[in-house]
Amino acid sequence: MSNFCSRKCSDDAINAAPAIFQLSPIDASYKDVEKQFLDQWKHPTHPGTVHKIWRVIATRKAHGKFSRYQLSVERTQNLKDGNSRRRWHGTMRNCRLGDEDNESTLCDLVIGRRQCAVCSIIQSSFKLTRAGQRFNYGRFGTGIYTTGTSSKANDYVVERGGSPYRAILLNDVVLGKTKKLRTSNPTLTQPPAGFDAVVGEPGRDLNYDEAVVYSNDAIRPLFLVIFSPS
Template identity: 55%
Template sequence: MCSDMSRTRNTICEFPGCSRTVWQDPDGSFSSYCGMTHRDAMKQLNGAGLCKNCEARPVYIEGNRVHEFCGMRCRNAYQQGKENPHSPRASPAPTSSICKLPRCNKPAFIGPDGVPSEYCSNRHRLDAVRGGKAEACLFCWKYPKSRINGKLSDFCSKKCSEDTFDAAPLILMIPHNQASFRDVSKQFRDQWKHPTPVPTVIWKIYCDRGHTDEFARYKLAIERKTNFPGGNSKRRWHGTVRACTVGDSQGQPTLCNDVLCSLCNIIRTSFHAAKAGQRTNFGRFGAGIYTSATSSKANDYVLEPGGSGFKAMLLNDVVLGRVIKMTTGDENLTQPPTGHDSVVGEPGGDLNYDEAIGKGNEAIRPLFLVIYKP
């Protein structure tokens, strides 16, 4: 989105009739609009043409200059003679549709900002959740999750999203019938190389806003530097010490304050490379934050001194960027070699299972807390 240094998080969206505050980009700057829908709708109102490459999104406007493309990716894809399926820019503003509740043919409700709902009324939103036709918001558990740029959000509204991050750090339980529970559970079981335990409870983790923004900025910077979608981010497992029973059941969402509980400290303030490896006093590829695609490998580092009958493991979003693959350890490694952003240890040589090593705190963010029976 086009940004201006004079804008702040309290600036109001420039789309006519909208009273929302403007969107903050991952690089810390602020847009003129509350989101991509109003940005693109405004361009259409102003007569801006469509991107020369994708022919779906409005062209990018920079001051008085009207570009031919919606963004750099479409420009580069056009110059290389290929389509770009990874553009992060949103589709044009949605149009009104029919209520999604089965057997209802009423038009979907359109809010005062011109953005249509997926349902005709709040009553049908409630009925969709109660009838199992839609996934419930992880915060209020009342209304269906909203869809943003074609992707299902964790929340039903901007308010629930803001309330969550205002209360962060915290964990929210994911019901067994939701797609993200099945997805994380499958990844856990598929990547376990021994007789496989089954996750009993899965929680979504929300870090404090400061680290969330820092991670987003780093991810965007690596994406721009490498041209890898999402900065080549991958979901990786991490096992650590849990000195309490947080997460063991639905009634245990509260983080503890024990300085020896690495798990709660990671959820509260994320990872710290300076503290990594203190327990094992060994890092095959030098100091750094170690994760693995193999859940049973991460399980080797799980300790439960708090007396729980369960085990807990973290699934994280790790920005790998441009990786260097190694099969032999180097304990003196302090940074990835020049031109690389991370180190990946591959099986072979002195490694039995994979490892990914990040050297910076901003390159990793905990996503899910998985509770399982050993």
């Protein structure tokens, strides 16, 4: 669904990318993302209140890489849209990007040798080279981790910019053919043969789901959600 008034407006936004575009609470996209955020909060804590939602505008280059990967998986696995799903990702924010109407400029802040991950992801999408920088252990190896549970993503949010809010990313993830696992395999550097992603199912080692991809091109940020903690 487009949030732009015309094709020209859409092209202008892409030409200005990378950037974020604020959604109005009356927009269908805003309502859809807000509902997903609230419905997928599974922890016993209260999710708080959604403050703002921003659409992430990727560069043509980043969009092209994702689209080509998606088409390749769709053809190889005979799966519509490459089994693309929206999944959450929580990470570190060193600034107040998205907190208010006038705070839409991506930063390049580094605190304690750690770059603002939210702005970096919006700037150039996800990078496998940064996997595990904050945590020495990944249940399913060196990959890019997402989840269908917004409250689980919230567990990984770190706010270092003095913001009264919290920020998480909702992403488009090409899962393709998934290998479902209930026990950890931290040695993985790629999905098992014949598969495109690993899905960790709740049960033995996990309380909540995880989805892991092993290609930079398999994921792109779609929305930045700013919310008030409970």
